[in-house]
Amino acid sequence: MALAQRLSRVRQHSLELVSPLEPEDLCLQGMADASPPKWHLGHTTWFFETFVLVPAQNAGLISGYQPAPHSWGYLFNSYYDAVGERIARGDRGLLSRPPIASVLAWRQRVDGSLQQLLEGGQADAPWLSLLELGLQHEQQHQELLLMDLLDGFSRNPLEPVYGDGPEQRFAGAWQQQHPGGEPQWLDHGGGLVEIGHPPGDHGFHFDNEAPRHRVWLEPFALADRLVSNGDFAAFIADGGYQRPELWMSEGWAVVSQRGWQAPRYWRDDDAYTLAGRRRRDPAAPVRHLSWFEADAYARWAGCRLPSEAEWELLAPALPQAFGVLWQWTASPYRPYPGFAPAPGAVGEYNGKFMSSQMVLRGSCHLTPPGHDRLTYRNFFGPADRWMASGLRLARDAGRP
Amino acid sequence: MALAQRLSRVRQHSLELVSPLEPEDLCLQGMADASPPKWHLGHTTWFFETFVLVPAQNAGLISGYQPAPHSWGYLFNSYYDAVGERIARGDRGLLSRPPIASVLAWRQRVDGSLQQLLEGGQADAPWLSLLELGLQHEQQHQELLLMDLLDGFSRNPLEPVYGDGPEQRFAGAWQQQHPGGEPQWLDHGGGLVEIGHPPGDHGFHFDNEAPRHRVWLEPFALADRLVSNGDFAAFIADGGYQRPELWMSEGWAVVSQRGWQAPRYWRDDDAYTLAGRRRRDPAAPVRHLSWFEADAYARWAGCRLPSEAEWELLAPALPQAFGVLWQWTASPYRPYPGFAPAPGAVGEYNGKFMSSQMVLRGSCHLTPPGHDRLTYRNFFGPADRWMASGLRLARDAGRP
């Protein structure tokens, strides 16, 4: 699909995501880690303005673009230190102004100028890749918007309903890829392997997926489906949340302080979802787990989590690798050997988060179509569990 | 004015207050002490439903009232332990649902049933006084709504504008009552005096204004106007915020921790108001002061704050006693001798807050017309300053 057309569709998709919302939902921020829907709409727009339109206008590639008021940069910058100060993350919910109408009008102006840039035909490779980055960035925020909304809604005793779409996609995705039942193990003989974005592949990738590099692996096996609600219920029934020997020390402290007894959105025999409260299906993959819970479960099961290299090697052959749930790995989020962040302020996109976080691989049912990729490295802190995370077991080969 | 008519007007006034708002403003909560506009609309309605309509229907005085869903009690209860659990105060901003339309529909149903109760003619004195209490309660929240909104808006770098009304009322009120210039002192000879709501007065009063009781006062004098911006600027210029000897120890800790350098909404030579940023008028009364600041200023000025008895005695002769700013007193908020809280759950209205707070007297420009009263006891914590507070100096008599 041509870039102009994709741009138009991706931008349009953000608007569709907020269409079921009440106006008051637009500023809903359940916690500092999450952002309100209106902020996502504004921030993705700011990204295009800051990294594409203003430089392009300065370079004479477009004209007539009227940037947002200077103060909006303070409101909608997420974490780019090179670009300037910004509102505290936990205060984004306080931005009842600018009103949604102003943000939408801004989106339109930005879209118009982006099309102008594309149509001008003078935007060569560096511009096109910034534009592509903005588009990928907006897709990431589409997923964030929904998971942040779920967090915010979950704090409302009324258990608001967003809509059925995400749950339908979830059920369709996991069922279609694996019927349930006992998991089978896929073996890999290990050895000297390569992971990371292939240099010859000119499709988009984030800087943190490169460079492709060699890794030595011992023989291993991965389960051919994700751990299910039923599996996880057995862990709970076996005292999983009461047995410190199953947990990282740091994780056990979190369990104790926050009183965790189950995955994030479990409520009695139900789970809270974007479709409201729904009965849990034992065969469905368990979701909204922290890394600590995934790690403890794997230990309880006599297995372990896969490393990201193991996952990447077998994923093409694995059901439920994409479109269901992000899958925690055993790998801390660190740079690949030879990693160099993208030049300029967008170098802050990924590189500065490479401490105290763990990698998740795959994609989930909230991920916009076409946004997933074998080498994609998602990352969250080990105690986070508001995103659509699940887990797949791994083990050393040669085990019965 | 008949109760039915007043009820109608007061309820209508709440709606007028939110009419200039954007939908996103309805859930704006700047801090745990403040509440979002929609919550104020819901809570005042809950108060009528809980304390008037449901009991009245149980007593057979009205029929056909359909209460809000049970869960709304959890959402809109403020602090009535006798009535049940409730959402944490700081989480009120998370209630993007129920949407405003549902809250407004609820208001209408409640209004209808309240009129039915009044028209039935069977509502005798206890019912009427609960209804009156609900009405006074709603008026209190009308003032709270505006001061909470100012707090929330003040955290937005865009400095949103609510409207000109409140500032016009402020300017009108203080100028009309006192032209500015050097304050004069009104003397009182002290002696055995009486304060509190007069038993013979059948107008409304809160339980905490009674019983009327005797107090011994030494001769004293009160200033005939409030301390002005210009006065307070002199305090600042004289190092007021840098001199611990002027402050209560607890206040000095607050000053140091929060980095206070001026009253809450001062910004350069302006102040942030509901009308947006406005140049400060040196002659206008200084506002948005904590008790600690008022107390420190008085000490710096060689004076002191008035006791609430002193204030009540001279207020009828004092300009700027009502309609401008609440005035901090030297009196901790404690029960009058012989105080008995109102029976039932509404006894929680005032009585349980009688620790670690200070009394303010008078009323302010945000107070709804007709809601002020000579014996009215307002109260806030000594570090609070988001409300429309000011101060008036007192001194012992016999001073030059």
Add this chain to the structure above:
Amino acid sequence: MALAQRLSRVRQHSLELVSPLEPEDLCLQGMADASPPKWHLGHTTWFFETFVLVPAQNAGLISGYQPAPHSWGYLFNSYYDAVGERIARGDRGLLSRPPIASVLAWRQRVDGSLQQLLEGGQADAPWLSLLELGLQHEQQHQELLLMDLLDGFSRNPLEPVYGDGPEQRFAGAWQQQHPGGEPQWLDHGGGLVEIGHPPGDHGFHFDNEAPRHRVWLEPFALADRLVSNGDFAAFIADGGYQRPELWMSEGWAVVSQRGWQAPRYWRDDDAYTLAGRRRRDPAAPVRHLSWFEADAYARWAGCRLPSEAEWELLAPALPQAFGVLWQWTASPYRPYPGFAPAPGAVGEYNGKFMSSQMVLRGSCHLTPPGHDRLTYRNFFGPADRWMASGLRLARDAGRP
């Protein structure tokens, strides 16, 4: 007793208090509100050095006094802003140095120079009263030292034993003054009364006890003994800690957050004391209560706490007024009409604490002999309960 002799005895008494301690106890600080024993020894010495010896030497009244190293001022200043910066209160336990031997040597040098000052005969009234203030100050810290030690020891699962003395004094004091059994009520007719330090009395008093002033009181009655462990157990058995309607809102929040279920040192049927764990005597006065608990108990009992004026008027006729437990009053700690703090830095002694605290009256079994006084105003925050506090009931007269 001559001042020189009293000085010698008071200073010696501090040393006796620490003689049963292990060296490691000298730096024990259980919480920020409490101080380690060695710090008390140093701080009281610093007080004499700073407010008496150095000024006296500057004035030529003594010579040869070698002040402690300059840095010690930072270590041993408690809260005198006028005198300079100081170590954070909660960090006093970190002062393993200077070692106790150095502190004791300093005490000796200070004692020597104080005697030199007294013997010189040139120390006129202002000097003598500063010296007297230092002595009274040291006596206050003798009591603090023991209550702070109890707090610190109470956090050690070994339940360390300090010694039997304080418990023997406690038992002796309450039993000797009242045999137990049902309390009787002492009536007072109220009227225009006077409280505060009598101007004609040249004995020592703190600035906050003056000026003597008139107060109007309605008729009232006070119980002739303190509330007992048995009385308080009935409150607990009646759900006292589970019924929010009995509590100030602020107190209920404290109860909930800290999980209070009983007075501070109750453990099963015992109480932890400086003599270790001891069986609770139902007839003994209940102790280590916060103001919130005292206030809730009084409400539960259908009574109230006495105002400080009420207490002061009847105390001369009341058993258990002195030497048993400090008694919470209903009075916030605020200045008397006409109050003026002592001149100079010692003006910070009392005046700057007159917010958000409540007055206690009387004295306790830890109070050094001769340190109690009818007009003495002690004060603590309403949630504090590590000091030897108890309560006495009051009620309006005319009740059955």
Add this chain to the structure above:
Amino acid sequence: MALAQRLSRVRQHSLELVSPLEPEDLCLQGMADASPPKWHLGHTTWFFETFVLVPAQNAGLISGYQPAPHSWGYLFNSYYDAVGERIARGDRGLLSRPPIASVLAWRQRVDGSLQQLLEGGQADAPWLSLLELGLQHEQQHQELLLMDLLDGFSRNPLEPVYGDGPEQRFAGAWQQQHPGGEPQWLDHGGGLVEIGHPPGDHGFHFDNEAPRHRVWLEPFALADRLVSNGDFAAFIADGGYQRPELWMSEGWAVVSQRGWQAPRYWRDDDAYTLAGRRRRDPAAPVRHLSWFEADAYARWAGCRLPSEAEWELLAPALPQAFGVLWQWTASPYRPYPGFAPAPGAVGEYNGKFMSSQMVLRGSCHLTPPGHDRLTYRNFFGPADRWMASGLRLARDAGRP
């Protein structure tokens, strides 16, 4: 050296370490992460009692050992969930009791029974390896004791002096191994290498050093000396602590919140050490850096930190690898492929800490002689800097 003799010497060394202390120092705890000296003495003794003596007596290998009072298990357990509850880490400083004499007597009893166990000759391999583990454990705590003491002392404005020994060892170690001056680079060609404890080596190792396993490395080079104070001063002079682009996002937040401007103990041109305040030698290795600072420095220098595999491969040829400072690596602390924790409660020793920490390699001047090892994996959180940490630069090969 025979085990009995080593045991005797190691246990004796702990006592020598505390011999320069004042009694009050024995309970000094500067922060929750650090422990007081007396606690270290008790905890190491508890380790022998719990994991060796009590089981050995139960197994009939020794007799007559009288365990410490049951409550001491609560006091001196560090983090072994399998063994039971324990005092909160930050409260260890509150343990003024048991007094040091009791702890020392306990140590003697334990030492006697350990020798009895050894002399009995029935203690076969599993017992001997638990005994060896206890001995290695005590050596770890000898180093911790000194670094914790430095933290505690550093909070005292008097800048206490422990003694000259550690500084002399530091200076001797770094000077002897490298004269200073520009660092040279040692190259390694990479390839498929092995790291971890060699199976054929029967010397002691912790479980986390095994199993030995293969790793693929690209060609790299390591500097032949540690980064010096002078090097680091250049980083500071170049705005190192003001430039967010040099830092991990998480590290930048720490820098901002804590106001870091230099390594932990730098004070003006000096550094605070166990020998008191000392002038910083520009040629000496910089120490007391967090991982965030080490990582930022490396980025500023155009280099990176070594992985632990890189370090382990070249360490035998590297000056300043051992005995100077622990060296931060780029490697998160995670299990080696095939890792299995030691069986029983001692399995909690290392395995449960494998999240959100970074590996340090080598040893330092505080490490007891004979306790260092090529495969030793030390680990701390990325913001920790109270231990004797430094850094060595790495870079990809082929660079000029």
